[in-house]
Amino acid sequence: MGGLVSQSSLRQTPPSVRERLADAVHASRTALLGRDAMRGYLVSGGAGVFLALIGALGSYHAPILTRLVYWVGLCLAGAVVGTGVTQLIGREGRADGNPWLYGLLTVVLITVPFTGVVWFVSEALFNRGLRVETLPRYLLPVLVVTVAMTALNFLVQRRPIETHAAPKGAPAPRFLDRFPPKLRGAELHAVEAEDHYLRLHTSRGQDLILMRLADAVTELEGIEGAQTHRSWWVAKAAVEDARRGDGRAVLSLKGGVEAPVSRAYAKALREAGWF
Secondary structure (H helix, E strand, O other), X not given: OXXXXXXXXXXXXXXXXXXXHHHHHHHHHHHHHOHHXXXXXXXXXXXXXXXXXXXXXXXXXXXXXXXXXXXXXXXXXHHHHHHHHHHHHOHHHHOOOOHHHHHHHHHHHHHHHHHHXXXXXXXXXXXXXXXXXXXXXXXXXXXXXXXXXXXHXXXXXXXXXXXXXXXXXXXXXXXXXXXXXXXXXXXXXXXXXXXOEEEEEEOOEEEEEEOOHHHHHHHOOEOOEEEEEOOEEEEHHHEEEEEEEOOEEEEEEHHHOEEXXXXXXXXXXXXXXXX
């Protein structure tokens, strides 16, 4: 009877619900198997090998093979949990005005449940039994390793904030309404942060407005562009050339302006065809 009810309910499920369920499954699978996730697994596996070789947290008494299985296994398991956590709280947190809060949430949501996992595996593997009174001892080591791995994966997977071109007929980006009168109607080439101000680089010259870059990027949606540096947003159509200087990439823009590309964003921008 239960099986018939389940099958009947599934047949009566509206297509939109089934489609949303399929989209959720696809998104979860992409998050766990996507390029960024695979890069995170490689970083975590490498960290596990390093921790095993140095016998971290007193594990040097165990045979090297046991240490490798222990540390690499835990680091990879932590990477899977971390990927799930980023899906839960949303990757957008990295790009908004409070990345520290995003990092704190990530660390807490990984550390709390994973302390239990590490306790269970450690006690079963090294002590041949489960002693509940030892559980609190694992909290601090797990917290330290989680903070280190979260920071490392954040740096490895860091991507520039991108904006996208608006479809035909869409209203102009809100940011253009902030242009001073002398720049109205000009083509925007780049936005550069200077203290609490933004310097607008346009086809009609430059000027300053009082605004945060993070807020400006939100309002620039509708123009294809990306953040190339923590202090720069650049319109893709304004890029005329790219060169390397002092080990870093520099974008030459219309009007003779040169915008820096930080190492954190260089790879992602190169893969996107910026240079």
